Amino acid sequence: MLLNVLILGGSSxxxxxxxxxxxxxxxxxxxSLAGRTAQPAPSxxxxxxxxxxxxxxxxxxxxxxxxxxxVVATHPFAAQMRHNAVAAARxxxxxxxxxxxxxxTPQAADRWTVVPDMMAAADALGPLPRxxxxxxxxxxxxxxxxxxxxxxxxxxxxxPAHLPANTELILARGPFSEADERQLMLDxxxxxxxxxxxGGAATEAKLAxxxxxxxxxxxxxxxxxxxxxxxxxxxxxDAGSALAWLVHQASSATERGV
Ligand code: NAP
Numbered sequence: 001m002l003l004n005v006l007i008l009g010g011s012s013x014x015x016x017x018x019x020x021x022x023x024x025x026x027x028x029x030x031x032s033l034a035g036r037t038a039q040p041a042p043s044x045x046x047x048x049x050x051x052x053x054x055x056x057x058x059x060x061x062x063x064x065x066x067x068x069x070x071v072v073a074t075h076p077f078a079a080q081m082r083h084n085a086v087a088a089a090r091x092x093x094x095x096x097x098x099x100x101x102x103x104x105t106p107q108a109a110d111r112w113t114v115v116p117d118m119m120a121a122a123d124a125l126g127p128l129p130r131x132x133x134x135x136x137x138x139x140x141x142x143x144x145x146x147x148x149x150x151x152x153x154x155x156x157x158x159x160p161a162h163l164p165a166n167t168e169l170i171l172a173r174g175p176f177s178e179a180d181e182r183q184l185m186l187d188x189x190x191x192x193x194x195x196x197x198x199g200g201a202a203t204e205a206k207l208a209x210x211x212x213x214x215x216x217x218x219x220x221x222x223x224x225x226x227x228x229x230x231x232x233x234x235x236x237x238d239a240g241s242a243l244a245w246l247v248h249q250a251s252s253a254t255e256r257g258v
Contacts, residue, residue: 003250005029006062007045007071008081010036012202013099014073016239018045026250030065034081036139038158055087062092069249071242073099077137077196079223086226089233096233097245101199103222104207111216114197119143121194124218125150133190135206136220140196153188175202181209194218 005021007014009031021029022044033040035049052058062070072085082098089096106112115121118136122143125132129149134141138160144152145164152167154160163169168188184190193210195203197219210217225235236242 001250001254002026002028003068003246003253004066005069005071005246006065006067007031008074008085009033009043009047010078011073011075011099011101012200013101013239013242014071015041015043017071017073017099017242018043020239020243021045021246027246034078036158052084052088055084055091058084058088059091062088062094067094068253069097069246070094071097071099071246073239073242076100076103076198076222083226086228086231086233089231093232095249096228096231097242098225098228098233098235099239099242100225100235100237102237103197103199104204104219106219107211109211109214110207111210111214112219113216114219114221116221118220121218121220122146125192125194130191131189133185133188133193133206135193135195135203137196153184153190176205178205178208178212181206182212185209185213185215190215192216192218194220196220197222 003026005027007017007029010033014031018031021027029045031043031045031047033047033049052061070085070089072082074081113124115124118140131151134144134152134154138156138158141160141162141164145162148165152164154163154167155170155172157173159171193206193215234245236245
């Protein structure tokens with residue numbers, strides 16, 4: 001008996017889970033992508049692209065496609081989608097799993113200023129001109145457009161729609177090595193790094209490079225997880241644990257004879 005699974009993707013954990021599920025006869029899994037990245041990594045699972053139309057739209061999808069397990073493996077900063085998934089699982093009761101990769105934590109030599117959001121990150125750069133490396137994602141540059149007089153080096157996967165004045169753009173997709181990150185910071189005379197606390201290994205090297213160079217880091221804290229009270233829901237840290245949860249869901253469904 002197949003368990004119908006919907007994975008909300010857009011993270012390395014979602015890709016890893018998709019790879020684990022390929023060819024597994026216990027599951028009929030679909031990977032959903034928002035469609036933000038022009039050339040996403042090819043999906044090994046059947047996939048769909050684009051929004052559902054809010055929590056109600058997602059609840060309709062869960063109903064129409066008889067989804068029996070909803071895995072929210074979006075990026076930790078994709079707060080709207082997580083919120084919608086939880087609301088949809090309330091509207092159309094569905095076992096829910098959130099894959100939340102561990103946040104980065106500062107080490108002894110780190111010089112982090114932790115801020116609650118991107119506006120506060122722009123403020124934290126202060127009034128005097130600095131050379132800042134921004135690795136915040138192309139959708140989160142707006143606060144810096146309004147934050148002169150800094151010189152920015154922006155790195156993103158796809159070109160941003162708007163760039164702050166006095167910006168150099170680098171288009172690149174991780175993972176990056178510590179040696180390359182260090183060289184980039186030295187070559188561009190970077191004085192401060194601004195990043196979200198995305199967690200994960202793929203983009204962690206910039207933190208080690210900043211540490212080695214004694215550079216300050218403005219670190220945007222994670223949005224809080226949605227309230228899961230009253231739901232059949234769990235939070236795990238990685239794709240392997242997500243697979244274990246799915247296996248448990250599949251055997252429970254088999255025992256119930258559904
Ligand atoms: P978001 O603000 O949480 O979500 C905005 C809307 O995008 C959602 O309400 C939903 O539209 C749609 N959406 C988001 N993820 C989706 C998915 N996996 N499948 C179908 N629709 C989805 O999301 P975001 O921060 O813009 O991120 C968009 C995508 O990029 C996500 O897949 C996320 O994992 C990935 N990503 C985000 C970041 C980041 O820093 N935010 C970084 C790397 C990757 P409807 O309401 O119409 O359903």
